[in-house]
Amino acid sequence: MSELQRVVLSSLFVLCLNTVSGCELLNRFHMPSLFKHGDIMIGGIFQVSEKEISSISTFENKPPGVKCVGFDLRAYRWIQVMMFAIEEINKDPALLPNISLGYGIFDSCASPTNTLRAALTLASRPEETSACPPAIPAIIAEGGSTQTLAVAEAFGPFQVPIVSYFSTCACLSDRAKYPSFFRTIPSDYFQAKALAALVKRFGWQWIGAIHSDNEYGKNGVQAFTKEVKKHGVCIAFVRTLLHTYTMDKIRSIVKTIKQSTVKVILAFVPYIDFYPLMQEVVKQNITGIQWIASEAWITAIQLSTPEMYQAFGGALGFVVQKMAIPKLKPFLTNISPYTDPSAAFVKDFWEVMVGCRPVSSGEHTGTETIDEVCTGSETFMDLQDVFFDVTQLRVSYNVYKAVNAIAHALHQLVFCQPVGGKIMEPCLNLSDIQPKEVTDHLQKVNFRNQFGDDVFFDANGDPPASYDIINWQLRDGHVHYVTVGHFTSTADGDYKLSIKDKDIVWRTDKMIPTSICSADCPVGTRKARIKGKPTCCFDCILCADGTIANSTGATDCTPCPREFWSNERKDECIPKTIEFLTYAEPMGIALSVVSLLGASLSLVTMIIFIFYRETPVIKASNSELSCFLLFSLFLCFLCPLTFIGRPTVWTCMLRHTAFGVTFALCISCVLGKTIVVVTAFRATIPGKKVAEKFGPAQQRIIVCSCTLIQIVICVLWLKLKPPFPDMVFTYSNKKIVLECNTGSEAPFYSVLGYIGILAVLCLALAFLARKLPDNFNEAKFITFSMLIFCAVWITFIPAYVSSPGKFTVAVEIFAILSSAFGLLISIFAPKCYIILIKPEKNTKRHVMGKV
Numbered sequence: 048m049s050e051l052q053r054v055v056l057s058s059l060f061v062l063c064l065n066t067v068s069g070c071e072l073l074n075r076f077h078m079p080s081l082f083k084h085g086d087i088m089i090g091g092i093f094q095v096s097e098k099e100i101s102s103i104s105t106f107e108n109k110p111p112g113v114k115c116v117g118f119d120l121r122a123y124r125w126i127q128v129m130m131f132a133i134e135e136i137n138k139d140p141a142l143l144p145n146i147s148l149g150y151g152i153f154d155s156c157a158s159p160t161n162t163l164r165a166a167l168t169l170a171s172r173p174e175e176t177s178a179c180p181p182a183i184p185a186i187i188a189e190g191g192s193t194q195t196l197a198v199a200e201a202f203g204p205f206q207v208p209i210v211s212y213f214s215t216c217a218c219l220s221d222r223a224k225y226p227s228f229f230r231t232i233p234s235d236y237f238q239a240k241a242l243a244a245l246v247k248r249f250g251w252q253w254i255g256a257i258h259s260d261n262e263y264g265k266n267g268v269q270a271f272t273k274e275v276k277k278h279g280v281c282i283a284f285v286r287t288l289l290h291t292y293t294m295d296k297i298r299s300i301v302k303t304i305k306q307s308t309v310k311v312i313l314a315f316v317p318y319i320d321f322y323p324l325m326q327e328v329v330k331q332n333i334t335g336i337q338w339i340a341s342e343a344w345i346t347a348i349q350l351s352t353p354e355m356y357q358a359f360g361g362a363l364g365f366v367v368q369k370m371a372i373p374k375l376k377p378f379l380t381n382i383s384p385y386t387d388p389s390a391a392f393v394k395d396f397w398e399v400m401v402g403c404r405p406v407s408s409g410e411h412t413g414t415e416t417i418d419e420v421c422t423g424s425e426t427f428m429d430l431q432d433v434f435f436d437v438t439q440l441r442v443s444y445n446v447y448k449a450v451n452a453i454a455h456a457l458h459q460l461v462f463c464q465p466v467g468g469k470i471m472e473p474c475l476n477l478s479d480i481q482p483k484e485v486t487d488h489l490q491k492v493n494f495r496n497q498f499g500d501d502v503f504f505d506a507n508g509d510p511p512a513s514y515d516i517i518n519w520q521l522r523d524g525h526v527h528y529v530t531v532g533h534f535t536s537t538a539d540g541d542y543k544l545s546i547k548d549k550d551i552v553w554r555t556d557k558m559i560p561t562s563i564c565s566a567d568c569p570v571g572t573r574k575a576r577i578k579g580k581p582t583c584c585f586d587c588i589l590c591a592d593g594t595i596a597n598s599t600g601a602t603d604c605t606p607c608p609r610e611f612w613s614n615e616r617k618d619e620c621i622p623k624t625i626e627f628l629t630y631a632e633p634m635g636i637a638l639s640v641v642s643l644l645g646a647s648l649s650l651v652t653m654i655i656f657i658f659y660r661e662t663p664v665i666k667a668s669n670s671e672l673s674c675f676l677l678f679s680l681f682l683c684f685l686c687p688l689t690f691i692g693r694p695t696v697w698t699c700m701l702r703h704t705a706f707g708v709t710f711a712l713c714i715s716c717v718l719g720k721t722i723v724v725v726t727a728f729r730a731t732i733p734g735k736k737v738a739e740k741f742g743p744a745q746q747r748i749i750v751c752s753c754t755l756i757q758i759v760i761c762v763l764w765l766k767l768k769p770p771f772p773d774m775v776f777t778y779s780n781k782k783i784v785l786e787c788n789t790g791s792e793a794p795f796y797s798v799l800g801y802i803g804i805l806a807v808l809c810l811a812l813a814f815l816a817r818k819l820p821d822n823f824n825e826a827k828f829i830t831f832s833m834l835i836f837c838a839v840w841i842t843f844i845p846a847y848v849s850s851p852g853k854f855t856v857a858v859e860i861f862a863i864l865s866s867a868f869g870l871l872i873s874i875f876a877p878k879c880y881i882i883l884i885k886p887e888k889n890t891k892r893h894v895m896g897k898v
Contacts, residue, residue, distance in 0.1 A: 085149020090169035092188035115156035132450035162194035192216035192263035206483035212445040220507040237512035243274035281583035310562035318347035340364030351526040361554035456488035512536035567600035571617035645684035676716035694772040699787035707798035711757030764794035832873030
């Protein structure tokens with residue numbers, strides 16, 4: 048309701064209070080009503096008629112009275128419960144003793160306009176005449192949230208207390224807008240929580256919603272949507288509905304239901320609005336839908352028929368707690384049109400229940416047939432109707448509690464003490480009762496009624512929330528409301544939901560229905576949102592390599608730890624393959640054999656040199672340096688064995704340092720031999736005494752000093768940042784390469800660089816001595832061996848950098864073996880050939896080139 052409407056209504060209300068008496072308003076509006084005089088009056092507004100017949104005012108004649116059609120049997124019972132409760136209070140000596148309660152009850156015709164008319168009539172203060180009852184300090188109203196909103200908003204500024212028995216809109220809990228509103232039915236805030244809990248309980252993720260086009264439906268679905276979104280539930284569609292809609296609009300809603308894939312639909316509508324849609328659903332034979340009901344229609348007698356059960360059987364809904372009032376049944380069975388023929392609604396009730404219309408004398412017009420007129424002998428004795436079933440009262444019990452709550456508030460106000468106090472004399476004149484005082488005392492009401500139920504209101508005027516979950520079940524040709532669970536809210540905002548699954552009758556295959564937009568993604572896949580659709584609609588995409596989803600319905604794939612990789616199904620992380628050069632694989636075997644072969648050849652050559660050490664060829668090649676060189680080559684051939692196998696701390700430190708030291712020793716020996724050759728040539732020149740200055744001692748010093756420099760570099764390397772075993776993940780996603788990390792790269796390249804310097808120096812000296820006139824010029828062989836050595840290691844660098852995993856180690860081993868074989872074959876193969884194959888050339892004359 049807009050601010051302008053509220054101002055207009057408030058002004059109209061004040062005008063009525065000041066200028067027009069309640070009796071005058073009653074006569075002016077011509078509204079169906081029930082009155083009983085009492086010392087204190089309680090108002091009641093109920094939608095006994097289903098709708099108002101609208102009329103157009105021409106402003107030329109007096110507006111016609113209110114005309115309504117349809118008769119709501121359930122609302123009529125609510126009226127009877129109010130009247131019964133007031134009579135029960137009047138007979139109670141402890142509650143309002145010597146004070147009689149009266150009532151004024153109006154029919155709102157389910158119209159906010161008529162609700163306001165009735166409320167204005169009830170709340171207006173009449174003149175002091177015997178024809179009019181006293182002012183009404185509290186009103187029990189109303190069944191519809193839209194009608195209640197109109198009254199609560201208009202009467203809020205004047206603190207007239209409104210106690211509703213069936214208005215559940217959460218918006219009415221706003222104390223700033225509705226300071227005098229109370230209710231005995233839980234707010235839709237709690238019902239929305241309960242409905243969301245039910246949806247979560249059965250795993251429904253894709254549901255539709257239909258709500259009435261008023262405050263009740265809009266606020267209810269809005270609260271429900273907010274709650275279910277917390278549980279990841281999606282709303283497929285939301286459609287509005289009113290009983291005044293045309294059949295085209297209703298068929299449009301039914302078409303939406305048929306075209307949707309949802310199997311669960313929430314209907315948050317009053318039964319009057321829902322009935323036309325139910326008829327169309329049954330007519331089009333739409334089955335297989337699980338309906339969830341709000342409390343406004345789940346127990347409506349008009350809807351729960353065997354015909355409706357065809358499509359709506361198994362419906363689940365929340366209703367307020369039920370209670371039995373045994374003394375109410377005699378009161379209901381005593382209703383008769385012959386006791387008070389002028390009483391409102393009783394003839395309509397009699398016609399619905401008995402099937403005939405009671406006619407007073409002079410009323411018969413002669414147009415009715417004889418079967419339509421009652422004979423006067425009809426009774427309810429043999430009539431079995433739910434109207435007289437007082438064992439499962441729900442909304443009726445809310446009316447009963449509302450009357451008793453107002454009575455207790457009036458008792459505290461009039462007697463200045465709660466019910467049961469010793470003082471029985473009024474402390475306040477009944478004529479001085481003000482609505483605001485009744486509102487204040489209603490807020491403080493807290494008592495336990497005769498049924499053991501605690502009646503009180505929280506700060507927002509709401510009662511504690513407690514619902515029964517009921518299920519439509521067909522038994523003996525009648526629809527029964529079977530309680531299958533319970534929902535209770537707690538003071539801390541939490542809730543407790545209990546459901547007996549085995550007691551539920553489902554409409555679909557006698558199993559819990561499923562309602563999803565997309566089936567849960569299987570293991571190994573993840574959800575991928577579809578653009579333009581809710582989150583419940585998705586595609587399933589296979590997890591990327593290295594990630595898994597080991598549960599169904601996964602939203603994301605979980606990355607595997609670094610040491611693991613996903614299997615083919617992407618549902619399990621398996622250890623990555625550990626890769627390193629082993630002795631068992633063909634490459635490792637081949638390199639090991641070649642390494643041992645080279646070491647064996649070095650030993651054999653050394654044995655040959657030792658055995659033939661006195662021969663000219665051996666003497667000419669400097670036997671001591673040759674043996675040192677062969678020993679260093681033997682160590683060089685053994686170095687690759689440290690590169691094969693699983694890297695450890697010791698093997699990583701040994702492999703690079705041993706390689707560096709042995710090759711430094713090897714090249715130092717070659718350098719020493721080169722210097723010997725050069726000095727030997729210089730010694731043949733007259734006047735030169737170079738050979739005397741470069742004897743065996745100097746040779747040993749050169750070899751040792753050159754090797755010592757490499758040893759110092761290696762020691763510093765091991766001291767500062769030594770090599771260590773490392774796991775490399777970058778070469779392959781499915782493999783872990785175990786290799787030796789060089790630690791600091793500077794020492795590693797220093798070791799290689801130093802060997803390179805020695806090799807280049809040796810090559811330069813040997814190149815200068817390559818054309819010596821000797822018949823057996825060793826400088827040529829050294830030059831050739833150094834060329835091979837440099838070529839191997841120059842090619843090694845790019846191959847080493849580009850080779851992945853264990854092939855890096857293989858390339859390094861190949862470079863070591865190639866360079867070692869190059870030295871062994873280039874330097875020692877010619878000598879061994881002469882010694883073993885051509886012994887006749889192993890003479891001094893032949894070596895000196897004099898043959």
